Amino acid sequence: MRRREFLIGAAALGAAGSTLTSGVAAQESAARARIVIAGAGAAGLALASRLRRQMPNATITLIDAKKEHHFQPGLTLVAAGLWQPADVTERNADYVPRGVEWIEQAVTEFDPEAKIVVTDKGQRISYDFLFVATGLMLDYKAIAGMDVSLIGRNGIASIYAGPAQAAASAAAIDHFIQAGGVGLFGRPAGEMKCAGAPLKITFVTDDKARRANRRGAVKLIYNAHAPALFAVPPVNEKVKKLFSEREIAANYNHVLKAIDPGAKRATYTTPSGDVTLDYDFIHVVPPMRAPDAVRNSPLPWKSGALAADGWIEADKATLRHPRYPNVFAVGDIAGVPRGKTAASVKWQVPVVVDNLVAETAGSTPRKTYNGYTSCPMVTAIGKAMLIEFDYDGKLTPSFPFISPLEELWVSWLIEEKGLKGAYRAMLRGQA
Amino acid sequence: MSDFNPVSLFYILYESFGVWLWILLTLAVLLLAGVFASARKRLRVGGSLKRPFIAAFVVCGVVAALMTFVVPYWTLASPSALSAGIDYLFAFLAALIPGAIAGGITFMFVSRMCPPCRTSTS
Numbered sequence: 001m002r003r004r005e006f007l008i009g010a011a012a013l014g015a016a017g018s019t020l021t022s023g024v025a026a027q028e029s030a031a032r033a034r035i036v037i038a039g040a041g042a043a044g045l046a047l048a049s050r051l052r053r054q055m056p057n058a059t060i061t062l063i064d065a066k067k068e069h070h071f072q073p074g075l076t077l078v079a080a081g082l083w084q085p086a087d088v089t090e091r092n093a094d095y096v097p098r099g100v101e102w103i104e105q106a107v108t109e110f111d112p113e114a115k116i117v118v119t120d121k122g123q124r125i126s127y128d129f130l131f132v133a134t135g136l137m138l139d140y141k142a143i144a145g146m147d148v149s150l151i152g153r154n155g156i157a158s159i160y161a162g163p164a165q166a167a168a169s170a171a172a173i174d175h176f177i178q179a180g181g182v183g184l185f186g187r188p189a190g191e192m193k194c195a196g197a198p199l200k201i202t203f204v205t206d207d208k209a210r211r212a213n214r215r216g217a218v219k220l221i222y223n224a225h226a227p228a229l230f231a232v233p234p235v236n237e238k239v240k241k242l243f244s245e246r247e248i249a250a251n252y253n254h255v256l257k258a259i260d261p262g263a264k265r266a267t268y269t270t271p272s273g274d275v276t277l278d279y280d281f282i283h284v285v286p287p288m289r290a291p292d293a294v295r296n297s298p299l300p301w302k303s304g305a306l307a308a309d310g311w312i313e314a315d316k317a318t319l320r321h322p323r324y325p326n327v328f329a330v331g332d333i334a335g336v337p338r339g340k341t342a343a344s345v346k347w348q349v350p351v352v353v354d355n356l357v358a359e360t361a362g363s364t365p366r367k368t369y370n371g372y373t374s375c376p377m378v379t380a381i382g383k384a385m386l387i388e389f390d391y392d393g394k395l396t397p398s399f400p401f402i403s404p405l406e407e408l409w410v411s412w413l414i415e416e417k418g419l420k421g422a423y424r425a426m427l428r429g430q431a
Numbered sequence: 432m433s434d435f436n437p438v439s440l441f442y443i444l445y446e447s448f449g450v451w452l453w454i455l456l457t458l459a460v461l462l463l464a465g466v467f468a469s470a471r472k473r474l475r476v477g478g479s480l481k482r483p484f485i486a487a488f489v490v491c492g493v494v495a496a497l498m499t500f501v502v503p504y505w506t507l508a509s510p511s512a513l514s515a516g517i518d519y520l521f522a523f524l525a526a527l528i529p530g531a532i533a534g535g536i537t538f539m540f541v542s543r544m545c546p547p548c549r550t551s552t553s
Contacts (some may be wrong), residue, residue: 082507382508401517409503409518416506421447430442 031360033058036117036127038107040064042072042427043133043331043345045095049429050353052097055360060099061125063117065106067092069427073342073419075159076197076378078166080204081174082416085163095427107134110297112324129326129356132312134294136193136332136340140286144258144267154261155281159201160193169201172281177209180217181280184266188287189225189255190309193332193340196375196387198222198285199229199239205283206246207380220247221277223254223268231338232393235377235385238405242379256284288340290333299327301335311335316391317368319352328352336371337391342419343374346426372396376415384411462535469542483541491527491534498526 035051035058037044048062074088096102105119110132117125138160140146150156152168155176159166176183183205187198202222209215222229222243229243229250230236243250254268254275259282267276290300290310299321301307312329313321316336321327330348332340339348348369355365371391378384387404388396397404402411425431445452470480500510502522513519 380512382503382506382512383514406515408515409506409508409512410515410521412508412512413506413521416508417447418443421443421445424446425439425442428442428446431439 027054027354027357029055029357029361030057031055033128033360034126035060035129035131036125037062037131037133038064038110038117039133039135039331039333040066040092040096040102041069041133041135041331042342042423043135043349044131045069045092045427046345046349046429047131047133047330047353048100049095049097049427050349051356052099053429054353054357059101061101061103061127062096063103063105063107063119063125064092065104065120067104069095070163071420071423073194073376073415073423075163075166076200076204077416078163079157079159079169079173079201080208080378080381081170082381085167088163088166095424097429106293108293110293110299112298112321112327115326127326129328130324131328131330131352132294132299132333133330134291134333136288137291138286139289140284142287143256143284145261146259146284146286150261151284155264155279156259156261156284157201157281158284158286159197160285169283173201173205173208176281177205177212177214177218179280180214182219182221182278183281183283184221184223184277184279185283186223186254186256186268187225187285190287190289191306191311191340192285192288194375195231195340196377198283200378201283202248203242203246203377203379204381205281206248211381215247218281219249221249221251223251223256223277225253225255227252232387232389232395234395234405235387235389238385239377242407259284288332294333299324299329306335316371318355318365319348319369320355328356336369338371338373338389339369341373341375342423342426343388344372346422346431347372349426349429370396374398376411376419378412378415379407382409382412383407384415386411386414458532462532465539466535469539473542478542480542483538483544486541487534487538490537491530493530494533495523495526495530498529499523502526 037047040062044062048060051060069090069092071088074083077083078085078088105121107117108120109118115127140148148161151158151161151165152172155172157169157172159169185198185202206220209218228236229239253271256266257269258267264279265276266279266282267274295310299312300310301313312333312335314329314334314336315322319328319330319334330352331345351367351369354367358365374388376384377387385405385407386402388398390396395404422431499522502525503510503512513522
């Protein structure tokens with residue numbers, strides 16, 4: 001009998017006993033499974049918290065060398081000059097639940113055939129179930145001439161690289177507004193986390209320029225990677241309308257290929273060939289890919305749109321790997337359409353945990369993830385649109401009294417005051 | 432909204448406010464205790480609660496109405512950010528917190544004010 005089947009059988013007996021004594025349908029599993037979580041970001045920590053609570057007998061190992069934890073949804077507010085880097089910087093140690101072993105090393109190799117992960121210090125860790133939650137890699141070097149160290153210099157901003165870079169971006173935006181000139185914005189062509197953020201920072205720059213009575217001195221151009229500004233049609237129409245009202249120009253099918261920081265020139269790939277634009281300020285959003293450890297493993301998609309960047313093959317409803325059924329991909333690394341936001345993680349984690357609990361307790365996993373993601377699209381300081389949608393691009397508002405396509409202060413209230421608490425509660429498995 | 436329940440909402444509030452949540456809850460309990468004590472004392476001396484209640488209600492309403500336009504600053508925005516009815520509603524609901532504090536203090540103060548005291552002691 002294979003170990004996994006044995007575990008399931010043993011756990012089913014345990015769960016049955018538990019149900020008889022408690023009289024309540026089991027939401028826990030007594031399985032003594034060895035569970036490895038690769039990555040201690042939003043998904044990894046939320047998984048660890050829920051698994052610890054719902055699988056009390058399991059051995060849970062969290063692997064990540066990173067000690068700092070960044071509340072990434074807050075990076076836009078840091079770049080807006082409203083929050084400080086300290087407001088989005090915490091310690092992973094504060095969120096690792098008791099009873100979870102945290103190995104402070106990086107995973108460098110996944111061997112799903114042998115059910116082993118290998119760390120950068122050569123430690124080999126076996127598992128019965130693996131949750132891959134490594135997050136993604138920001139590939140700044142894929143843009144010729146670009147480097148993280150340039151952020152904050154020569155009119156270059158980028159809010160994705162981290163809190164310090166977001167703060168440097170805030171200073172770059174302020175300097176640009178005072179100096180005037182042309183500001184370029186845009187996003188990469190592939191899958192990316194928080195696809196609304198490039199639009200948010202465009203709106204924030206516009207708003208800050210207006211507040212400083214400098215809007216006439218700056219020309220803002222958004223270079224969309226596709227024929228639309230946003231993938232969800234009603235949101236795209238709304239953003240187009242706002243851009244038009246605010247005199248933000250848009251180019252379509254422009255993908256940033258190279259920058260010349262000295263000459264302040266950016267080159268874009270377009271269907272009609274390369275186009276070079278002069279700038280005084282540019283917000284660079286790097287291409288995003290799977291980390292090397294994942295890309296070099298058997299886990300990514302072998303073909304299709306998600307294969308090139310190494311996203312992990314996963315059933316989009318269950319996030320389970322079709323070729324390795326004891327492997328799940330959660331968060332940014334999951335090779336599913338959309339779903340690279342903290343809001344997605346909030347909905348993904350209960351699905352995979354409840355399904356594993358059900359499976360190891362001997363019942364049928366039934367939970368599914370519908371692709372829910374959310375983007376509180378900041379359109380000015382004090383205003384946002386609370387946009388939520390699913391795999392089909394269908395708007396799925398959580399609050400019936402909040403119109404998703406209306407610029408509202410109450411949506412800003414959720415962004416500025418509500419999200420961080422909800423995020424922390426999610427990390428602790430309580431929301 | 433199916434995933435919002437009192438437990439998760441409590442955790443979200445706790446994670447948002449940290450130790451301030453307990454301080455605020457303690458102050459709220461103390462204020463409530465003060466209001467009840469004042470009300471009981473006034474009833475014991477034969478006074479009516481109508482006047483302190485009306486005074487508290489008016490003060491609460493006025494303070495909340497004024498604070499509605501201050502609440503956006505708490506979110507690093509300005510009052511001009513309020514535009515739709517739902518914005519004003521939520522700002523007013525948030526402003527009810529200082530409004531309730533002012534109303535509670537007013538209730539205690541008016542409860543102890545002289546007219547019923549004079550009536551009861553004369």
